[in-house]
Amino acid sequence: RLSRVEGLYTGVSGTLRLRNAVPGLEVRGTAGYAWWPGLFRGGVSATLERDRWSTNLKAMRDLDLVTKFPDPLDYNRGLRALFQLDNYDYVDRLTAGAGISRFFSAMGPGSVTARVDYVKDRSTVADLSEGPLGQSYTINPYVTPYEYPRVQAAVSWHPEISSHYTRPGIGLHASYEAGGGDLPYQRIQAGFVARANWKTVTFTIVADGGITISDAPPTQQLFLIGGSGSMPGYDYDQFGGDVGALTRWMIAVPLPFLQAPLQIGGATIPPIAPNLSYRFYSGYTDVTDDAAQASLDAVGTKVVDGVTQPFSARSDGVKSTQEIRLSLFGTLLGFGAARPLEGGDWTFTFSFAQSF
Numbered sequence: 001r002l003s004r005v006e007g008l009y010t011g012v013s014g015t016l017r018l019r020n021a022v023p024g025l026e027v028r029g030t031a032g033y034a035w036w037p038g039l040f041r042g043g044v045s046a047t048l049e050r051d052r053w054s055t056n057l058k059a060m061r062d063l064d065l066v067t068k069f070p071d072p073l074d075y076n077r078g079l080r081a082l083f084q085l086d087n088y089d090y091v092d093r094l095t096a097g098a099g100i101s102r103f104f105s106a107m108g109p110g111s112v113t114a115r116v117d118y119v120k121d122r123s124t125v126a127d128l129s130e131g132p133l134g135q136s137y138t139i140n141p142y143v144t145p146y147e148y149p150r151v152q153a154a155v156s157w158h159p160e161i162s163s164h165y166t167r168p169g170i171g172l173h174a175s176y177e178a179g180g181g182d183l184p185y186q187r188i189q190a191g192f193v194a195r196a197n198w199k200t201v202t203f204t205i206v207a208d209g210g211i212t213i214s215d216a217p218p219t220q221q222l223f224l225i226g227g228s229g230s231m232p233g234y235d236y237d238q239f240g241g242d243v244g245a246l247t248r249w250m251i252a253v254p255l256p257f258l259q260a261p262l263q264i265g266g267a268t269i270p271p272i273a274p275n276l277s278y279r280f281y282s283g284y285t286d287v288t289d290d291a292a293q294a295s296l297d298a299v300g301t302k303v304v305d306g307v308t309q310p311f312s313a314r315s316d317g318v319k320s321t322q323e324i325r326l327s328l329f330g331t332l333l334g335f336g337a338a339r340p341l342e343g344g345d346w347t348f349t350f351s352f353a354q355s356f
Contacts, residue, residue, distance in 0.1 A: 002079050004086045004126040004137035006063060007036030024049040034063075036127040039092075054101040054111075063124075064093040066220040067141060067237075068230070069191060069208035069246050083352040085135055085236065087229035091143045091220045094120040097150075110157035110172075119179070120147040121220060138236050139311065141299045144218040148181025161193050163206050163250075163355040164331070170194045185214035185221050202252045206356060209245040211288075217242050217295040224299070224312050225283045229356060232281070232349045233321035233338035240299060240312035241285035242292040248356045252277035252327075275327040279356070282320045323349060331355050 001009045011032015018025040026049075031042035043060030067089040077088060097117030104110045126140040154175040161171030174190040191208030212221045223244025227236030230246055258272040287293045300311035325336030334351035 001077050002081045002132075003063065003077065003088070003090065004081065004128040004131075005037075005090045005092075005124055005140050006034035006039075007128055009034045009041070009063075011042060022048075030060075043095075052103040052106065054103070056099045056101075056115075058098075058117075059096040061092075061094045063090050064095075065089065066091045066143075067222055067224040067240075069189070069210070069223070069225075069244070078353070080352050080354065081137075082132055084350050084354075085228055086131075086137050087227065087236075087354070089141050089220075089224060089237070090124050092122040092124045094122075099152075104157075110155070110159070113152075113154045113156075115150075115152040117150045117152070118147070119150045121145055121218070139300050139302075141222075141224060141237060141311065142219050144183065144220060144295075144298075146182055146218065148179045148183070150177065150179045152177045161195060163193060163195075163204050163248075166195070166197065166202065168195045168197050179218075179221075183214065183216050183218050185212055185217055187212045187221055200254050202250075204250040204252075204355075205247070207245075207247040210243075212242040212292075214242070214291070216291050219295050219298050222292075222295060222299070222312075223285055225285060226312075228349060228351060229354060230281065231283050231319065231321050232323050232336075233340045233344065233347055234319065235302075237299075237312045239283060239285040239315040239319065240296050241287045241314045242295070243284075243286045243288060245284045247282045249280040250277050250356070270329060272328055273330060275330075277325050277327065279323040279325060280320065281323070282318055283315060284318045285315045287314050325349065325351070 009032055011030060013030035016027040027046045029044045033040055041061050045058040047054060047056045065088050095117050097115060099113060099115035101111045101113040121143055123145045124140055124143040128137050130136055157172040158169055159171055161169045171193040177187040179185050189210035194205045196203045210223055222240050222242055224237040224240040225231055225246050226234040226238035252275055255274040255276055258274055261271050262269040287296055296312060297310060301308050302311050320341040321338055323336050323338040325334050327334045332353055336349040337346045338349050339346045
């Protein structure tokens with residue numbers, strides 16, 4: 001994988017299934033090296049599944065994702081940042097703990113999960129300012145280094161319904177997280193994904209909202225939105241706060257050509273499958289008190305026209321933007337233009353393996 005924090009990360013992973021020896025037990029391990037900071041990361045996870053119960057033990061040091069409203073299936077960062085801007089914020093996180101899940105039925109349309117972990121967050125600085133293709137990476141928002149016990153509870157319904165796939169339906173998710181230590185906090189999030197297909201037209205809505213409650217919020221527990229992936233047309237992470245909400249709407253239709261595989265000599269090329277979509281985004285962030293504002297100020301700064309400004313600020317109301325995108329090979333490649341409804345110029349957008 002590639003990111004502005006690690007640069008190139010290479011590693012190996014494996015899965016051991018005990019099968020008849022211990023039915024339902026699966027052990028996963030991963031180990032790798034982040035070349036730019038010179039750090040080893042990895043860990044081990046063991047999961048035992050019996051009937052509708054799943055029990056997990058995990059010890060892992062990894063580059064975790066923070067401050068965003070990720071899709072429940074948005075876990076594979078891979079080499080996206082090689083071709084486009086890096087659309088994630090990161091924390092170098094050590095986690096050790098246990099969790100248990102209960103599926104609602106044998107078919108697994110949803111589940112309830114609870115976890116208890118010891119967590120240590122380290123300072124996480126972006127080592128790269130430019131990508132291999134010349135793209136400019138932003139800073140990684142400041143991470144408050146500290147260690148704490150953490151309790152999590154989550155419920156999901158049809159998590160396989162995603163903006164990444166064409167299966168119609170409604171998926172729901174909600175979570176509660178409480179961290180202790182020197183900077184105790186509570187974080188509550190909820191959202192849904194809805195997809196509907198009519199003939200060849202696809203309609204998708206993704207909506208999320210959340211709040212962090214704390215007398216001194218750690219910066220990695222804020223909500224930051226803006227830029228490709230959340231609100232194209234605005235600067236990356238332009239809006240932030242301890243309260244956040246984001247909705248994304250899309251209507252897409254395949255163009256009536258190049259929808260079949262291509263034969264070139266003895267080779268078969270996957271269908272180019274051009275797809276035209278209109279996307280509408282609305283976001284809102286706010287700070288609830290002076291402590292939240294101080295945390296937002298600590299995220300970092302940027303220089304605009306020679307003037308130093310906060311990297312992220314409250315949105316001051318709901319902000320909206322629109323995007324027209326031409327996608328090729330499903331959603332593998334996306335070329336488009338975005339413009340805020342509040343005014344401004346149209347800006348070029350490019351996405352790689354990304355639905356929103």
